[in-house]
Amino acid sequence: MQADSVARAGQFVRVAEQDRQHLHFMLDGEDVTGLAGDTVLIAILACRPAVRRSDFSAMPRAGFCLMGACQDCWIWNEEGRRIRACTTPLQAGMRLLTAPPSIPIAHD
Amino acid sequence: MTDLSDFDVLIIGGGLVGCSAALFLSRRGMKVVVVEKGYCGAQASGVNYGGVRCQGRPIEQLPLALRARALWDNLPALIGTDGELIISGHLKLGRREEDLASLEAWGQMASAFGIQTSMIGGTTFRSRYPWLGSRVCGGSLCPTDGHANPRLIAFAFSRAAAAAGATLLEQTHLDTIHFDGTRFIAEAGGRTLRATWCINSAGAWANAVAQNFQESVPLETMYPNMWVTEPMPRFITHNLGVEGGGFYARQVDRGNCIIGGGMAQGDGNFAQPSSEVTNRVMAEARSILPALKGALVIRSWSGVEGKTPDKNPIIGASRTTPQLFHAFGFSGGGFLLAPGVGDLLAEWICTGSTSTPIHAFSISRFDRQQEEEACTQ
Amino acid sequence: MTKHRQVVIIGAGPAGVRAAETLVQEGVQPIVLDEGALWGGQIYRQPLPSGKFKRSKRTLYGFEWAKADHLHQTMARLQPLVDYRPETVVWNVEEKSLDVLSKGELERVPFTHLIIASGATDRILPLPGWTLPGCFTMGGAQIALKAYGCAIGRKVVFAGTGPLLYLVAYQYAKAGAHVVAVLDTSDWSRQRAAVPRLLHLPGVFAKGLYYLAALRRRGVRVERNVRLLGLEGQESVEGIRWTYRNAKPGTEENIQQLECDAVGIGYGLRPETQLADVARCRFVYSERDRCWIPETDAAGRTSVAGIYVAGDGASIAGADAAELAGKRAGLAVLHDLDVIAAQHDALHTMQEINRKLDRITRFREGIEHAFPMPEGISTDWPDDLTICRCEEVSAGTLRTCIQAGGITEINRLKAVTRVGMGRCQGRMCGTAATVLMSDELGLPLKEVGRLRAQAPIKPLPAFCQSTKSTPSSSV
Numbered sequence: 001m002q003a004d005s006v007a008r009a010g011q012f013v014r015v016a017e018q019d020r021q022h023l024h025f026m027l028d029g030e031d032v033t034g035l036a037g038d039t040v041l042i043a044i045l046a047c048r049p050a051v052r053r054s055d056f057s058a059m060p061r062a063g064f065c066l067m068g069a070c071q072d073c074w075i076w077n078e079e080g081r082r083i084r085a086c087t088t089p090l091q092a093g094m095r096l097l098t099a100p101p102s103i104p105i106a107h108d
Numbered sequence: 109m110t111d112l113s114d115f116d117v118l119i120i121g122g123g124l125v126g127c128s129a130a131l132f133l134s135r136r137g138m139k140v141v142v143v144e145k146g147y148c149g150a151q152a153s154g155v156n157y158g159g160v161r162c163q164g165r166p167i168e169q170l171p172l173a174l175r176a177r178a179l180w181d182n183l184p185a186l187i188g189t190d191g192e193l194i195i196s197g198h199l200k201l202g203r204r205e206e207d208l209a210s211l212e213a214w215g216q217m218a219s220a221f222g223i224q225t226s227m228i229g230g231t232t233f234r235s236r237y238p239w240l241g242s243r244v245c246g247g248s249l250c251p252t253d254g255h256a257n258p259r260l261i262a263f264a265f266s267r268a269a270a271a272a273g274a275t276l277l278e279q280t281h282l283d284t285i286h287f288d289g290t291r292f293i294a295e296a297g298g299r300t301l302r303a304t305w306c307i308n309s310a311g312a313w314a315n316a317v318a319q320n321f322q323e324s325v326p327l328e329t330m331y332p333n334m335w336v337t338e339p340m341p342r343f344i345t346h347n348l349g350v351e352g353g354g355f356y357a358r359q360v361d362r363g364n365c366i367i368g369g370g371m372a373q374g375d376g377n378f379a380q381p382s383s384e385v386t387n388r389v390m391a392e393a394r395s396i397l398p399a400l401k402g403a404l405v406i407r408s409w410s411g412v413e414g415k416t417p418d419k420n421p422i423i424g425a426s427r428t429t430p431q432l433f434h435a436f437g438f439s440g441g442g443f444l445l446a447p448g449v450g451d452l453l454a455e456w457i458c459t460g461s462t463s464t465p466i467h468a469f470s471i472s473r474f475d476r477q478q479e480e481e482a483c484t485q
Numbered sequence: 486m487t488k489h490r491q492v493v494i495i496g497a498g499p500a501g502v503r504a505a506e507t508l509v510q511e512g513v514q515p516i517v518l519d520e521g522a523l524w525g526g527q528i529y530r531q532p533l534p535s536g537k538f539k540r541s542k543r544t545l546y547g548f549e550w551a552k553a554d555h556l557h558q559t560m561a562r563l564q565p566l567v568d569y570r571p572e573t574v575v576w577n578v579e580e581k582s583l584d585v586l587s588k589g590e591l592e593r594v595p596f597t598h599l600i601i602a603s604g605a606t607d608r609i610l611p612l613p614g615w616t617l618p619g620c621f622t623m624g625g626a627q628i629a630l631k632a633y634g635c636a637i638g639r640k641v642v643f644a645g646t647g648p649l650l651y652l653v654a655y656q657y658a659k660a661g662a663h664v665v666a667v668l669d670t671s672d673w674s675r676q677r678a679a680v681p682r683l684l685h686l687p688g689v690f691a692k693g694l695y696y697l698a699a700l701r702r703r704g705v706r707v708e709r710n711v712r713l714l715g716l717e718g719q720e721s722v723e724g725i726r727w728t729y730r731n732a733k734p735g736t737e738e739n740i741q742q743l744e745c746d747a748v749g750i751g752y753g754l755r756p757e758t759q760l761a762d763v764a765r766c767r768f769v770y771s772e773r774d775r776c777w778i779p780e781t782d783a784a785g786r787t788s789v790a791g792i793y794v795a796g797d798g799a800s801i802a803g804a805d806a807a808e809l810a811g812k813r814a815g816l817a818v819l820h821d822l823d824v825i826a827a828q829h830d831a832l833h834t835m836q837e838i839n840r841k842l843d844r845i846t847r848f849r850e851g852i853e854h855a856f857p858m859p860e861g862i863s864t865d866w867p868d869d870l871t872i873c874r875c876e877e878v879s880a881g882t883l884r885t886c887i888q889a890g891g892i893t894e895i896n897r898l899k900a901v902t903r904v905g906m907g908r909c910q911g912r913m914c915g916t917a918a919t920v921l922m923s924d925e926l927g928l929p930l931k932e933v934g935r936l937r938a939q940a941p942i943k944p945l946p947a948f949c950q951s952t953k954s955t956p957s958s959s960v
Contacts, residue, residue: 011619011638013635014634015661016634035536036537037537059616062721063625064874065622066624067624069912069913071912072913074908
């Protein structure tokens with residue numbers, strides 16, 4: 001578990017305002033916690049190193065501008081809807097994915 | 109004193125038709141100049157949907173379509189790139205049973221020209237295409253059709269033409285042109301150009317050129333509405349169309365889905381996509397391709413395209429002026445045809461005739477119509 | 486008889502709020518469309534109320550706290566008289582009508598008069614490794630701290646140039662984050678030479694000196710004349726490599742390395758002009774901003790009747806200028822609505838505003854001289870450097886295409902190489918792509934053109950539907 005938490009350490013560091021209400025949400029099927037007033041991006045990066053993999057090189061990405069300009073932080077919810085992480089307030093019970101859900105294709 | 113230059117062929121309009129004609133003529137040893145008011149291939153040629161398709165064309169277009177289609181197989185040798193051509197097959201979908209009947213009828217007609225299609229419906233259709241929604245019930249697949257990237261293709265043809273020796277005058281307006289009995293004299297960009305032959309491939313603006321030579325056609329402008337999604341996991345395996353029109357979609361190798369349908373708006377020179385049309389057709393798109401609900405639309409556009417009343421192009425000799433050829437008015441179906449048209453024009457100019465039947469595209473067909481209408485009044 | 490009118494303001498930062506205030510003062514009730522959750526824009530961005538944040542405004546906004554507070558209170562007081570719509574993205578402008586996305590619903594908002602106060606984002610130039618987790622914009626680094634109490638990493642380097650570089654580094658150090666270094670690509674001698682112009686706003690200049698001194702006091706390493714070489718790390722930022730501008734290129738001489746896990750980069754700001762573009766406003770090239778901006782008259786009117794621009798979304802001049810320009814645009818709308826006609830007061834106010842804006846412009850010229858975009862920087866970019874992070878298009882791809890001939894304009898380059906074709910429509914790569922093109926072709930930046938915006942100017946989730954027009958009000 002120790003190795004796990006080190007490997008999963010968040011990119012962001014909370015330096016202030018840690019005394020806020022905890023909000024539980026699901027990320028890639030795992031139970032994680034953010035704080036009330038976080039955006040989805042802040043909550044994810046507080047406990048993870050990245051938010052998605054890039055479309056072509058599959059390199060990790062963690063957003064860039066935090067203000068809805070760079071479009072680098074789009075993720076999904078489990079219903080398959082797109083969510084821009086840095087402009088979406090975190091809500092308890094969100095079920096989020098950092099990779100796209102699969103689309104049914106035939107295998108003849 | 110203006111620059112004076114002599115050429116064999118003057119081509120008005122540097123789109124795909126003009127640049128492919130320039131390429132094929134240059135390869136046959138002709139000295140060619142292309143006059144283009146903007147950048148080559150930046151108009152309809154560069155912003156169209158990108159369908160490379162024979163399926164669905166009227167019978168009179170099929171010989172030309174097949175001639176063009178053969179050239180598409182040879183792109184790397186012709187223009188140095190495959191232009192992201194994918195022979196994905198074209199699946200023309202039916203919304204209702206009647207649509208399937210008309211698709212089947214087209215298939216039977218086309219088979220006489222060697223174009224193979226197969227009908228798919230029922231449970232086979234559902235199991236092969238689980239990503240197609242219940243909005244559609246079957247379709248006709250033409251496996252030799254496909255799609256390509258118009259931005260790359262149009263540009264590559266212009267570069268290949270230049271490399272083959274053609275002179276491309278971009279950002280150059282054609283100011284005046286007349287035929288002096290022997291050849292064409294044109295003023296463009298402060299230069300005087302003289303040429304034995306002239307091709308009017310000025311796209312949506314070709315009617316003005318035709319009128320300069322006392323010819324006119326009922327050419328209207330259309331602005332096809334298109335948009336594209338972000339890259340998505342690959343799921344659309346064919347270039348898609350729908351019987352009755354109004355929707356077309358393809359997915360490129362990088363994953364973006366390009367979707368089109370409906371008409372946008374414009375002022376003759378400039379096209380602007382319509383958000384209302386995009387939203388309306390997107391609703392249709394979601395019902396045909398449910399997976400799109402998980403996509404982001406990232407860009408929309410339109411283009412300025414010439415349209416004729418019968419949606420056939422105008423290809424052929426001028427009625428009024430010797431050594432002048434028209435090739436315009438492709439009504440949204442020019443991408444596949446254009447290289448074939450360029451090749452045909454080169455053949456005609458260099459040999460005096462062409463083997464491909466194109467009388468259905470004669471510029472005078474509208475005269476006859478107008479004469480008939482005048483008589484009945 | 487009241488002529489129908491509907492004034493819409495896009496943006497609720499300093500410019501948008503002052504425009505709204507000016508209109509309300511004369512009895513006009515605008516609709517204010519804000520992409521954010523709460524007014525304030527970016528510079529005066531407010532933490533979300535749901536978080537019950539505790540830090541004071543002094544802590545959040547430093548020297549500017551009183552201005553921030555005043556702006557917030559103004560907009561709060563205006564609430565009954567404005568139709569304020571947060572979390573609303575305007576993604577297209579058609580003839581007298583806006584396409585918006587608000588809480589998952591598509592709507593059309595008609596207007597007779599439109600003030601675009603869309604603000605700015607960081608002006609970005611890439612460096613190897615800039616797409617790695619851990620590398621963020623300077624503005625983004627500031628937002629993380631100000632609005633969410635987070636530092637972008639455990640050991641942070643700030644790199645680039647501009648007054649924001651020193652401000653954000655100072656704010657981080659003050660908040661207890663570990664700031665390893667501030668790496669300024671600008672030359673100290675240029676900063677000295679800019680002092681006369683910077684003294685047009687002595688208060689602002691003094692603050693800049695204060696931040697620098699405070700950083701030094703806290704032991705933060707500050708370097709100037711920096712040439713950034715790249716970020717190290719496989720899956721995230723682990724370090725930064727750099728040297729000095731006068732070091733011999735191509736040698737290992739004087740290459741510096743700093744261990745860090747986060748870098749904030751930026752080279753000043755660039756205006757968000759996409760809505761003005763899709764609205765068919767004419768653009769002009771600004772030598773000072775080194776980019777194309779909407780053409781305006783002395784009151785902020787664009788070339789399209791009924792459309793006005795104000796604030797950093799029109800031209801970069803800072804928050805104080807944005808407040809003035811917002812007020813000025815409001816006055817222009819009131820004049821065009823015949824609400825204030827040719828009243829002596831209003832004319833006098835406009836002149837007063839323009840006098841103040843002129844002084845700020847002199848100051849901004851000093852800023853651009855002190856903290857310029859590095860010249861010829863594209864020669865530092867290796868061929869495998871990602872220029873367009875959305876489409877992952879490399880510098881080498883762009884160079885190969887340009888050198889092959891036939892492409893001398895940025896939209897042509899976009900069509901053929903895909904640079905700027907991704908989700909951000911060139912916001913993050915447009916500067917770099919045009920700079921590279923300009924350097925490769927030996928053409929001034931102005932000559933290679935500007936990336937054109939296309940609707941939707943921000944990605945639109947395809948599941949969103951429904952179009953209901955806002956019932957128009959005659960107020």
